[in-house]
Amino acid sequence: MTRNIVISSGFHIVIIIITAMSLPFLSKKPINLPPIISVELIQISDLTNIPFAPKAKKIIEKVKEKEKKVVSEQAPPKIVKKQKPDVVPLPDEKIDKVKKIKDKKQNPKKVDNEIKQVSEFEKDELFDTNNIAALIDKSKIQEAKTTNKLDKVTQDQKKDVNFSGLSLSEEDALKAQIFGCWSIPLGLPYNKNLLVRIKLELKPDGTIIKSEILDHARMNKPGQGFYKVLAESALRAIQLCQPLRVPSSGYEKWKFLQLNFDAREMLEG
Amino acid sequence: MQEKCWKDKMLFRYLILLILLPIKSFALIEVDITRGNLSPLPLAVSPLSIDEKSREGFKKILKKENIGSEISMVVENNLKQSGLFNPLNKDSFLQKPDIANLKPRFEDWNLIKAQALITGKVTLIDNKLRVEFRLWDILAGKEMMALAFTTVPSNWRRVGHIITDKVYERLTGEKGYFDTRIIYVAEEGPKTKRIKKLAIMDQDGFNNKFLTLGNELVLTPRFSPTNQMVTYLSYFRNLPRVYLLDIETGMQEVVGDFAGMTFAPRFSPDGKKIIMSFAKDGNSDIYTMDLENRVVERITNHPSIDTSPSYSPDGKYICFNSDRSGYQQIYTMNNNGKNVKRISFGKGLYGTPVWSPRGDLIAFTRLHKGKFYIGVMRTDGTGERLLTENFYQEAPSWSPNGRVLIFYRETKSNSEGEGFSAKLWSIDLTGYNERLVETKTDASDPSWSSLLSN
Numbered sequence: 001m002t003r004n005i006v007i008s009s010g011f012h013i014v015i016i017i018i019t020a021m022s023l024p025f026l027s028k029k030p031i032n033l034p035p036i037i038s039v040e041l042i043q044i045s046d047l048t049n050i051p052f053a054p055k056a057k058k059i060i061e062k063v064k065e066k067e068k069k070v071v072s073e074q075a076p077p078k079i080v081k082k083q084k085p086d087v088v089p090l091p092d093e094k095i096d097k098v099k100k101i102k103d104k105k106q107n108p109k110k111v112d113n114e115i116k117q118v119s120e121f122e123k124d125e126l127f128d129t130n131n132i133a134a135l136i137d138k139s140k141i142q143e144a145k146t147t148n149k150l151d152k153v154t155q156d157q158k159k160d161v162n163f164s165g166l167s168l169s170e171e172d173a174l175k176a177q178i179f180g181c182w183s184i185p186l187g188l189p190y191n192k193n194l195l196v197r198i199k200l201e202l203k204p205d206g207t208i209i210k211s212e213i214l215d216h217a218r219m220n221k222p223g224q225g226f227y228k229v230l231a232e233s234a235l236r237a238i239q240l241c242q243p244l245r246v247p248s249s250g251y252e253k254w255k256f257l258q259l260n261f262d263a264r265e266m267l268e269g
Numbered sequence: 270m271q272e273k274c275w276k277d278k279m280l281f282r283y284l285i286l287l288i289l290l291p292i293k294s295f296a297l298i299e300v301d302i303t304r305g306n307l308s309p310l311p312l313a314v315s316p317l318s319i320d321e322k323s324r325e326g327f328k329k330i331l332k333k334e335n336i337g338s339e340i341s342m343v344v345e346n347n348l349k350q351s352g353l354f355n356p357l358n359k360d361s362f363l364q365k366p367d368i369a370n371l372k373p374r375f376e377d378w379n380l381i382k383a384q385a386l387i388t389g390k391v392t393l394i395d396n397k398l399r400v401e402f403r404l405w406d407i408l409a410g411k412e413m414m415a416l417a418f419t420t421v422p423s424n425w426r427r428v429g430h431i432i433t434d435k436v437y438e439r440l441t442g443e444k445g446y447f448d449t450r451i452i453y454v455a456e457e458g459p460k461t462k463r464i465k466k467l468a469i470m471d472q473d474g475f476n477n478k479f480l481t482l483g484n485e486l487v488l489t490p491r492f493s494p495t496n497q498m499v500t501y502l503s504y505f506r507n508l509p510r511v512y513l514l515d516i517e518t519g520m521q522e523v524v525g526d527f528a529g530m531t532f533a534p535r536f537s538p539d540g541k542k543i544i545m546s547f548a549k550d551g552n553s554d555i556y557t558m559d560l561e562n563r564v565v566e567r568i569t570n571h572p573s574i575d576t577s578p579s580y581s582p583d584g585k586y587i588c589f590n591s592d593r594s595g596y597q598q599i600y601t602m603n604n605n606g607k608n609v610k611r612i613s614f615g616k617g618l619y620g621t622p623v624w625s626p627r628g629d630l631i632a633f634t635r636l637h638k639g640k641f642y643i644g645v646m647r648t649d650g651t652g653e654r655l656l657t658e659n660f661y662q663e664a665p666s667w668s669p670n671g672r673v674l675i676f677y678r679e680t681k682s683n684s685e686g687e688g689f690s691a692k693l694w695s696i697d698l699t700g701y702n703e704r705l706v707e708t709k710t711d712a713s714d715p716s717w718s719s720l721l722s723n
């Protein structure tokens with residue numbers, strides 16, 4: 001028995017190794033090298049990015065770190081239910097708006113939280129020169145903390161790293177394109193679970209080979225008329241948009257793409 | 270023996286592991302699409318095709334050159350008025366109606382940017398009008414719906430409205446409101462001596478008919494949600510009373526025998542009761558009357574003025590306006606008058622609350638700093654939105670699908686009393702699709718019927 005298994009597994013290993021070694025080479029196409037374009041690289045950061053005075057630089061870095069810390073420790077923004085604004089404002093509201101504008105004009109000196117380039121002369125406002133050592137020590141601790149924090153990848157980030165093969169700008173470009181093509185059926189109720197998931201198979205140029213509704217069974221169920229209407233509108237949007245704005249590289253990553261159409265935010269206003 | 274068995278097991282596990290190792294799983298990239306555009310959907314309404322024999326037949330019966338084109342015009346106009354669709358210009362169509370009806374060349378329609386196409390055929394069979402129509406999804410290249418209707422030729426406009434309802438429902442997901450009628454008060458003459466008649470028309474302003482002669486003053490007509498009955502207020506011998514009118518038969522009767530003034534009537538959602546205000550000795554309260562057994566029930570009992578009652582679509586709640594807080598505001602209560610809650614708290618006065626047929630909103634008129642607003646709020650009073658503002662406008666009435674409101678608007682007259690007019694207007698819930706509803710005379714107090722084809 002053992003002998004047989006050893007022989008069998010041996011053969012299997014050989015076959016798997018042969019397949020793994022040979023097949024990719026067989027399918028590999030000769031690389032078409034693009035013509036060489038000579039590019040002259042000029043370092044312009046010296047011209048545009050004028051270095052700060054060493055002391056001011058330290059201060060700015062410190063302020064930036066502080067800001068980072070504050071941002072990371074902030075509680076998540078409170079979810080406030082959106083309310084559709086009046087189409088017609090009341091006279092009082094109109095007056096309020098005017099008042100607000102006037103207020104702005106009357107008080108030009110407002111506290112600005114933004115980080116600004118600070119000249120050496122303004123350093124006194126930011127920290128006490130007698131406490132430089134203490135500040136440096138603190139900044140060291142803070143630096144360590146920040147790196148620790150950065151090392152920890154949050155769940156959301158992890159999702160981006162592992163599952164989303166598109167960079168943020170690539171994803172935004174694709175989203176923006178589909179936003180423009182998707183005519184949302186306005187009669188749909190906003191309080192029902194109406195999420196349409198469509199799986200696409202794409203060509204390298206972004207045209208669609210196949211589109212498939214993942215919850216296809218819902219399409220023809222009685223009482224799911226709204227889902228059908230939404231799914232059809234999503235399919236129309238994809239057809240209208242093709243070729244989709246896909247990245248020029250990494251075809252294998254986005255050959256199959258899933259689009260989740262969710263109109264609730266729009267319908268609720 | 271045991272050791273050998275254990276070894277076998279281990280080997281088997283390694284083998285499985287070895288086979289599974291080369292399989293590399295690729296995670297599917299997901300992109301969330303949470304926004305889209307709300308611009309009207311471009312669609313093409315091809316004229317319905319008609320054969321020569323039927324064309325001649327209809328020409329004799331209806332005095333219309335091409336009834337197919339006429340019906341498609343009705344559909345096109347309805348879709349345009351809804352604000353959700355953008356019917357494309359017929360001059361840009363590349364395919365003829367008779368061919369398009371059989372099998373549209375989707376590329377041709379795609380070329381003019383149509384996303385949907387309506388085609389159809391009209392025939393005259395045994396002196397009856399038979400209309401077939403098809404709705405096509407141009408981008409998917411498939412048929413979405415195909416229906417046929419047979420009716421008397423004079424009903425051709427209604428066929429157009431029914432087709433629109435079907436198309437609207439298929440493309441938006443909610444029921445349409447085109448095969449409906451509107452009852453209103455037609456007004457003529459100078460402002461000081463107005464003649465007011467009860468009138469009825471299709472929702473697009475056609476087939477206008479007067480139901481009363483104008484001898485008595487009529488106000489606030491309201492359609493029954495279930496049948497072709499109307500309740501309204503009429504001043505017969507200078508006594509304002511609530512009346513009931515059957516549009517089909519023309520039968521008219523007084524609702525109840527009250528020793529005082531009854532006004533602001535409205536039907537219950539099942540059409541079996543009328544809810545109204547009854548004023549006596551300077552105090553007005555809300556009453557209901559069962560139309561079958563004529564039993565009258567008092568709903569509110571308060572020294573303030575309670576009026577303009579309107580039922581929720583499930584019949585469990587009533588909204589009304591009352592000045593019990595010192596100013597006229599909107600309140601809700603159970604259908605037995607208990608659990609009264611004030612829901613409007615904004616500045617100014619609120620009136621004419623009407624519960625949406627969908628049940629989620631209450632439409633109202635608001636008077637603030639000399640201007641009139643038509644708006645909507647949720648049934649608990651939150652989410653108030655003002656849709657339109659004007660010098661004088663009031664009396665909103667919901668379309669049967671709860672998406673559009675019809676109301677009337679008056680213009681200012683000059684010092685000599687000239688320039689006054691009252692017209693019907695419609696506005697949808699977005700507040701952007703505001704349209705004048707054409708009427709032959711001045712008009713006020715509109716009320717939308719339920720769908721006739723239900």
